[in-house]
Amino acid sequence: MNIEPLLDALGLQEDAAHALADELRTRITHLQSRLRDAETHLEHLAITRRTVTALADRIPTQSASPDLPDHPDYPRILNVCNDADGPLRARDVCEALDHQPLPKNIEGTRAKLKRLVKLDLLTEVDTGSFTTKQQPTDPATTSPAPASP
Secondary structure, three states: OOOHHHHHHHHHHHHHHHHHHHHHHHHHHHHHHHHHHHHHHHHHHHHHHHHHHHHHOOOOOOOOOOOOOOOOHHHHHHHHHHHOOOOEOHHHHHHHOOOOOOHHHHHHHHHHHHHHHHOOOEEEEEOOEEEEOOOOOOOOOOOOOOOOO
């Protein structure tokens, strides 16, 4: 009996098994690298979560403000008032919002300003003059006025 063909067949199977094993080792090495990257990313996320949580405890809580009416001008009006150096009239706010200073636009802006006053977000200091609410100051952080001689 000639065993050469049998040995040749075994050799082919051995070569195929070696090739498959080499391919699997390469894939395992690649997957191990990806696993290390994913684990490193998870560690970074955990560190970030701890840092953000620690910092969130230091952020002062803001008083809950009522929801603004569903109109894009309300946040813009608040921004204009917050950026202003003093009280503003409806015409000033209207112009800051790039609305034409037509009576209908000025009256609409005045109505929005009055609504923000009712929501306790603005103050009407004089008739028709609006400004942001003064935030109460913390006496511990403000220095007393110097005494006059």
